[in-house]
Amino acid sequence: MSSSNNSGKVLKLKSKDNQIFEVEESVAIQSELIKNVVEAGCDIGVIPLLTVHSKTLRNVIEWCQKHVDYVEENDSGSNEEEIKNWESEICEEGNNNGSDDEETKNWESEENNNGSDEEEAKNWESEGNNDGSNKEEVENWEWEENNDGSDEEELENWESKFVDVDKDSLYALLLAADYLSIDSLLERVIKQVADVIKQCRSVEEVRQTFGIKSDFTPEEEEEIREEISWID
Amino acid sequence: MWSTLPFDILAKVFSFLSPDSLACARSACRQWHTCARTYPSTLPQHHQSWFLALPTRNRGQCCYVHNPVVDNWHMLSLDFLPDPIRPVASIGTLILVRPTNCTILQLALCNPFTRQFKYLPMLNITRTNPAVGVVILEPGQPGPNPHFRVYVAGGMSEASRGGATYEATLEMYDSMDDAWHIMGFMPVEFAVRLTVWTPNESVYSDGVLYWMTSARAYSVMGFHLGSNTWRELSVPMADRLEFAALLWRNGRLTLVGGTCGEDACIWELRKGDSWGLIEKVPIELGIKFLGGKRSWGTTKCGATEGAICLYREFGSGMVVWREIEEKVRWEWFWVEGCHFIRDKQVQNLQIKGVFLYPNLAPSCLLS
Numbered sequence: 001m002s003s004s005n006n007s008g009k010v011l012k013l014k015s016k017d018n019q020i021f022e023v024e025e026s027v028a029i030q031s032e033l034i035k036n037v038v039e040a041g042c043d044i045g046v047i048p049l050l051t052v053h054s055k056t057l058r059n060v061i062e063w064c065q066k067h068v069d070y071v072e073e074n075d076s077g078s079n080e081e082e083i084k085n086w087e088s089e090i091c092e093e094g095n096n097n098g099s100d101d102e103e104t105k106n107w108e109s110e111e112n113n114n115g116s117d118e119e120e121a122k123n124w125e126s127e128g129n130n131d132g133s134n135k136e137e138v139e140n141w142e143w144e145e146n147n148d149g150s151d152e153e154e155l156e157n158w159e160s161k162f163v164d165v166d167k168d169s170l171y172a173l174l175l176a177a178d179y180l181s182i183d184s185l186l187e188r189v190i191k192q193v194a195d196v197i198k199q200c201r202s203v204e205e206v207r208q209t210f211g212i213k214s215d216f217t218p219e220e221e222e223e224i225r226e227e228i229s230w231i232d
Numbered sequence: 233m234w235s236t237l238p239f240d241i242l243a244k245v246f247s248f249l250s251p252d253s254l255a256c257a258r259s260a261c262r263q264w265h266t267c268a269r270t271y272p273s274t275l276p277q278h279h280q281s282w283f284l285a286l287p288t289r290n291r292g293q294c295c296y297v298h299n300p301v302v303d304n305w306h307m308l309s310l311d312f313l314p315d316p317i318r319p320v321a322s323i324g325t326l327i328l329v330r331p332t333n334c335t336i337l338q339l340a341l342c343n344p345f346t347r348q349f350k351y352l353p354m355l356n357i358t359r360t361n362p363a364v365g366v367v368i369l370e371p372g373q374p375g376p377n378p379h380f381r382v383y384v385a386g387g388m389s390e391a392s393r394g395g396a397t398y399e400a401t402l403e404m405y406d407s408m409d410d411a412w413h414i415m416g417f418m419p420v421e422f423a424v425r426l427t428v429w430t431p432n433e434s435v436y437s438d439g440v441l442y443w444m445t446s447a448r449a450y451s452v453m454g455f456h457l458g459s460n461t462w463r464e465l466s467v468p469m470a471d472r473l474e475f476a477a478l479l480w481r482n483g484r485l486t487l488v489g490g491t492c493g494e495d496a497c498i499w500e501l502r503k504g505d506s507w508g509l510i511e512k513v514p515i516e517l518g519i520k521f522l523g524g525k526r527s528w529g530t531t532k533c534g535a536t537e538g539a540i541c542l543y544r545e546f547g548s549g550m551v552v553w554r555e556i557e558e559k560v561r562w563e564w565f566w567v568e569g570c571h572f573i574r575d576k577q578v579q580n581l582q583i584k585g586v587f588l589y590p591n592l593a594p595s596c597l598l599s
């Protein structure tokens with residue numbers, strides 16, 4: 001039985017067209033399907049993914065890798081480290097002024113790295129520490145704290161580029177995400193399909209875009225036209 | 233390929249579509265049509281409600297809706313209606329309406345998108361011109377079958393000795409049992425005021441149904457449902473306002489009103505029944521809206537979750553105050569009026585409107 005902490009373990013995934021992909025377990029278990037296989041202890045040898053073509057599987061693995069990387073880069077551990085570095089830098093800058101030491105002590109006693117720290121830093125800054133380099137330190141620290149916002153944006157942009165593909169690839173991604181049960185991918189592709197539909201201004205355009213043939217009888221077609229005649 | 237997508241995935245895709253996109257998508261093929269019919273989306277919160285307007289003097293059988301997604305107007309035929317109607321209140325995805333060719337109050341439910349219409353049963357005591365109030369019992373995601381109650385107070389009914397009398401009973405309709413119940417009596421002077429000086433709409437806030445009454449001076453009447461008690465509230469600049477409308481905004485009773493030649497203002501009811509001024513309609517929008525006139529005269533207001541609007545006629549355009557950041561920021565927008573639909577000119581008639589969440593799925597309340 002494999003333990004859940006085994007981040008070094010590598011799994012072998014086999015695509016529909018018999019290509020083998022070696023993937024780290026932490027990446028592969030983004031798929032609930034694969035996670036269940038691993039937890040049931042059936043991950044010996046190769047895991048066959050009967051409905052996923054290698055071209056699609058490659059992309060899916062890229063998605064999972066990106067999301068594992070994103071989580072690692074943004075967990076709280078790295079922020080704590082940043083704060084400790086900042087703290088020691090400040091102490092080193094030789095602020096012998098008694099009130100500065102006091103302020104630093106007050107700030108040190110706060111354990112968490114949420115907004116209140118930012119407030120503390122701001123208060124400290126405004127309390128008359130006019131030494132240019134200290135102000136810079138605070139600004140750098142604030143910038144690092146606020147980096148979370150742009151990381152999220154960066155991921156969103158990456159995701160948008162990822163799903164910006166031709167219809168056939170999108171379809172393959174959709175089915176793969178569903179089969180493999182990768183919630184993040186499924187949701188993003190679903191939104192993309194919805195966005196593509198929103199670009200269509202008429203039923204004809206929807207049919208053309210998705211290669212759909214109308215299978216209504218002429219009478220039904222007429223009825224449906226009536227139903228939506230309010231759309232110009 | 234695409235036409236054979238599994239229904240659960242397709243239904244999720246459809247849940248992200250605005251009503252006009254959904255209408256196109258579900259018409260593409262049988263599978264998609266069946267999916268949309270079988271799994272009507274429960275209208276996720278990020279969908280906006282649409283403003284639906286009818287001419288106050290009802291000529292012709294159609295209404296006009298404003299699509300906020302693409303900022304244009306659509307015309308919806310109302311030829312499925314047995315009688316011409318006037319909107320009374322919005323009930324999420326449905327509208328409560330009353331036929332205009334009838335002096336006795338009768339109410340009905342309507343969904344112009346699914347072309348469904350159904351009369352509510354007649355009241356226990358028939359009356360003309362009462363005040364009507366609506367309470368939606370499951371606020372939140374508006375669905376095709378809301379649970380709601382309608383309150384009718386006052387009006388004039390036939391007196392036992394002939395002629396008419398002010399009706400001091402209050403009746404309530406519950407959509408769960410599709411029946412009217414007599415709830416009790418109200419002070420006769422309130423019955424009179426509600427009959428003579430009140431339009432049909434009300435605002436429900438925090439257990440109280442409020443109506444604006446417009447005698448020589450505006451004032452507000454409130455009916456506390458829990459204790460069956462009535463009270464009166466004063467209105468700022470009550471005798472100077474040219475128009476005054478009650479709305480619900482951010483959990484508070486809100487008042488919009490304007491005086492001749494001045495800005496229109498928005499007040500909020502605070503603790504202790506006092507009104508606090510929270511906003512004024514920007515001058516340039518006010519001028520555009522009134523078309524250079526100084527009088528607010530026929531201005532009316534509508535509101536929905538996250539938006540308040542001022543409107544007058546089809547062509548006058550609308551001034552909209554919309555929530556941009558949840559509970560934080562509201563901004564003013566201009567919405568161009570409805571002048572042409574499919575190259576046919578729209579008569580610049582006075583309108584009465586409500587907001588509703590377009591729903592393309594038939595409601596069993598209306599079957």
